Amino acid sequence: MPNHYFEEERIAELLRALPPAPEGWVRAAQELPLARMGLDEIVRRAEEDAAFRARLVADLEGALAAEGIEPAPALLDAVRDRLDLDY
Amino acid sequence: MASTLSDAQLVARCRSGDQAAWNELVERFSRYVYAISVQAFRLAQHDAEDVFQEVFARVYQHLGRLRSDEAIRPWIAQLTRRVCIDRLRSGSREAPAVDELPDEGQEDETIAHLDEAMAVREGLDDLGDPCREILDRFFCRDESYRTIGEAMDIPAGTIASRISRCLAKLREALEGKKAGAEPV
Numbered sequence: 133m134p135n136h137y138f139e140e141e142r143i144a145e146l147l148r149a150l151p152p153a154p155e156g157w158v159r160a161a162q163e164l165p166l167a168r169m170g171l172d173e174i175v176r177r178a179e180e181d182a183a184f185r186a187r188l189v190a191d192l193e194g195a196l197a198a199e200g201i202e203p204a205p206a207l208l209d210a211v212r213d214r215l216d217l218d219y
Numbered sequence: 220m221a222s223t224l225s226d227a228q229l230v231a232r233c234r235s236g237d238q239a240a241w242n243e244l245v246e247r248f249s250r251y252v253y254a255i256s257v258q259a260f261r262l263a264q265h266d267a268e269d270v271f272q273e274v275f276a277r278v279y280q281h282l283g284r285l286r287s288d289e290a291i292r293p294w295i296a297q298l299t300r301r302v303c304i305d306r307l308r309s310g311s312r313e314a315p316a317v318d319e320l321p322d323e324g325q326e327d328e329t330i331a332h333l334d335e336a337m338a339v340r341e342g343l344d345d346l347g348d349p350c351r352e353i354l355d356r357f358f359c360r361d362e363s364y365r366t367i368g369e370a371m372d373i374p375a376g377t378i379a380s381r382i383s384r385c386l387a388k389l390r391e392a393l394e395g396k397k398a399g400a401e402p403v
Contacts (some may be wrong), residue, residue, distance in 0.1 A: 146339040147340070150250040150359060152359060153252070153253035155251040160272060165241055
């Protein structure tokens with residue numbers, strides 16, 4: 133490691149080298165496991181089918197289980213966020 | 220806010236299906252993957268976005284095959300490099316001209332630089348707020364004193380001195396870390 137490594141100018145330069153990735157990209161990557169659980173499909177159906185949405189609002193966990201979807205906590209939170217449901 | 224989990228601990232938790240750990244892993248390496256694609260391979264934003272999603276999809280899919288959990292960073296670097304090259308070979312949407320492509324030596328140099336930057340980033344995360352936030356906003360997000368002052372509810376006139384103090388603190392922390400890592 134060079135001697136100048138810990139000079140403050142060098143630290144500042146290294147901090148600048150890692151700007152944040154766009155938020156939307158990060159969110160999409162974070163939702164990968166949820167996408168595999170069918171998050172997008174659930175949201176799409178809820179937007180198009182009022183009865184399905186009503187079942188989700190009444191009993192989210194039960195409604196998903198009835199559809200054969202494992203109601204993992206992360207999936208429940210994501211559905212609540214995307215559909216603006218109460219916690 | 221970054222957690223205190225090591226890379227290996229984070230990988231182990233991701234493998235057990237912990238969504239919060241996956242969120243943290245993406246957060247921790249998102250800047251690195253982004254920087255490699257944009258700085259080492261000079262990809263345009265559209266291509267960099269595709270690479271970004273492809274890399275994390277592969278990380279998620281193949282996490283179980285990682286031989287050593289501590290090796291997650293070099294593995295991600297290698298994966299990103301491979302996906303960038305595939306992207307350029309397959310004809311990116313906005314690829315740089317062939318004679319402008321970086322050679323392998325340049326890529327290695329840039330990635331080595333980004334590895335150093337990641338070490339500093341770890342030091343910054345260890346430092347915690349408010350120093351972490353103020354240095355991130357100023358150096359990484361390129362925000363003005365005014366924006367930082369408003370966001371953090373501190374007088375804009377004190378930002379420069381706070382940045383200076385926080386940089387000194389970060390330097391001390393990094394020096395301490397380096398001294399601790401050196402053989403006695």
